[in-house]
Amino acid sequence: MPVNKKTTLKDIAEKLNITVATVSRAMSNHPDISQRIKDQVKLLAETLNYRPNSFALHLRKQRSGMIGIILPKIIHYHSSTILSGVILAAHDLKYQVMICESGSTPDEEKNNAWALLNAGVDGLLVSLSNNTFSETHFSDMQNEGIPIVFFDKVPNSFIASKVSTNDYTGAFIATEHLIEQGYKNIAHLKGQIGARNSEPRFRGYMDALQKHHLEANQAFVYECLYCTEEEGFDAAQKLLKKRVRPDSFFCVNDETAIGVLAAMRQMNISVPGEVGVVGFCNLKAGAYMNPSLSTVDQAGIEIGKKAAAVLIDMIEHKADPNCPDYKHTIIEPQLIIRESSRKQQPIIAGKRKALQKQ
């Protein structure tokens, strides 16, 4: 493997018998430099394959043009969608993205944050793990003047820039949709009390019931610990064995909703005829199910784009005295109606339906 030393401004200067300063100015099209020199320099730079040394640039500017992102788990569909959005916006603004995965452990999250800062990122994008209850290290960083934007899973009790889905309205429109389809006894598979998105989704569900004068039945709210398909499966079976049965499920996420669908299949209960189901997240898998799963889409790309844009704005206006205050951007989610909740329209068997996606 050849180890050709990279060309530097010095190399060019020596070959042309001028100083590095002149070369530097020529490369950046400084008006003082004669066209002749500029041409010479640029030609030589080209032929020698000159590329500026980023390390020197970073040191000089005390800026790297890199932002760091910390995610609980990359494989989650929602996370990787957000990541895509972040990268898009960052590249547009000439920033690169460095990535870490916390695996939902607060310690890793903290280590990741410091590792990214030590690697030289100009700012941090953070989606908190569900298990992070103390955000003091992040407030320390903020106080040091490090720009941080929280996204998706954002801290409640902590003043900072944030970008997140409106979980409340997402849950509200999903529940309202079930009501409009004629379902009356709507159960809710709820997330863990501690989990960041569970509470607003629960409130959205409750408020939609209230708006439409439906009584909220405590027995129809089932708390899931891990929000897996298995829990959804179990929950659905338990709830349907009660004397008063629910006729539909609004689930805190698509995994549990998929579990509900499996339970319905096993119990020979028709969906959406007898029971309606709506999830939350718009997993790819939902579109493939039979019946396909209605859900709430969180516009991950938008969340990512916005979070990156806010962060980079903070980075570039750090010294600005009238620097904008921390702001919380709320992205509105969108209801995706598929077969699992469409009671009102007959289901047309066939390809179009079988493969319907969005």
Place this chain on the structure above:
Amino acid sequence: MPVNKKTTLKDIAEKLNITVATVSRAMSNHPDISQRIKDQVKLLAETLNYRPNSFALHLRKQRSGMIGIILPKIIHYHSSTILSGVILAAHDLKYQVMICESGSTPDEEKNNAWALLNAGVDGLLVSLSNNTFSETHFSDMQNEGIPIVFFDKVPNSFIASKVSTNDYTGAFIATEHLIEQGYKNIAHLKGQIGARNSEPRFRGYMDALQKHHLEANQAFVYECLYCTEEEGFDAAQKLLKKRVRPDSFFCVNDETAIGVLAAMRQMNISVPGEVGVVGFCNLKAGAYMNPSLSTVDQAGIEIGKKAAAVLIDMIEHKADPNCPDYKHTIIEPQLIIRESSRKQQPIIAGKRKALQKQ
């Protein structure tokens, strides 16, 4: 937002009336430095929140401890799994990961590569887009001494370090499995001729047939252009309308296989009873299908880990005269048998099955 200038070695040196050199040595536990000074320095560093300036370190060492990764599309399950593996291994070896997405366009891929290098990565991890036919820019980089490892979608006609799945054996064991289950007329939904993984998978299929003395029927091989569920759906319908019908499908990926399952449902053909189906990739969705989808798992985490390890090895032994030659690591995939191909065992209705995953 406060803009506290960060503490440097100089600050510490001045406060302690010693030189930066001494401070530097004290911080790195140089044996020559007296314990007293070390204690003083470290204490002050601690209280002043000293963190070494990475830009200066990078400039000095001409190394950043960052690697870059280029993926066609992050949202693809397989890609994000690999990414996770890369990050795991990189962090273990004290490297950070910078990420780009090519969107499967060769131009973006090239831009990404240069952008990552300009940002200062020590080496590159690349999964080629299906549309990349000329890899000259990568060979230029290689010739400049930049360590590159290709993974997943690797170049054929280009000598470099590579890590990839054994597509051939994956296809072989999948097909053989169908044969062992008693299927005789095995169709293959094949990827596009140009696509990187299609050919070895096709060969694996053909060779498995041959090994078991089954005649390969040209009419049973269907070439998909985009390998979507829709194509899988169409293909299955077309093939099943022929006079000689296939009794099973080995599909180039899980998307097409999911399409086949949908077609079977619509045509009221029982799976695996009448027709068996096996996919490739082990998408999450496959486990949720009814029947759940048999598939080939590509051990994405392993691919990622290995690719990162090889790259970092190249980076750290760049100057090594007996530097290892480029090597191609092949990761063996694993067959995941679920319901869609298990003809031999009766399907037990119920929860365990409905939710079976791996």
Place this chain on the structure above:
DNA sequence: GTGAAAGCGCTAACAA
């Protein structure tokens, strides 16, 4: 229009 020199923060060879 171009050169000289300083400095970004750090390390390491050489001196003392």
Place this chain on the structure above:
DNA sequence: TTGTTAGCGCTTTCAC
């Protein structure tokens, strides 16, 4: 045991 000096590659102020 500690200080001095040079240098990583680049930009920029100040001279000329």
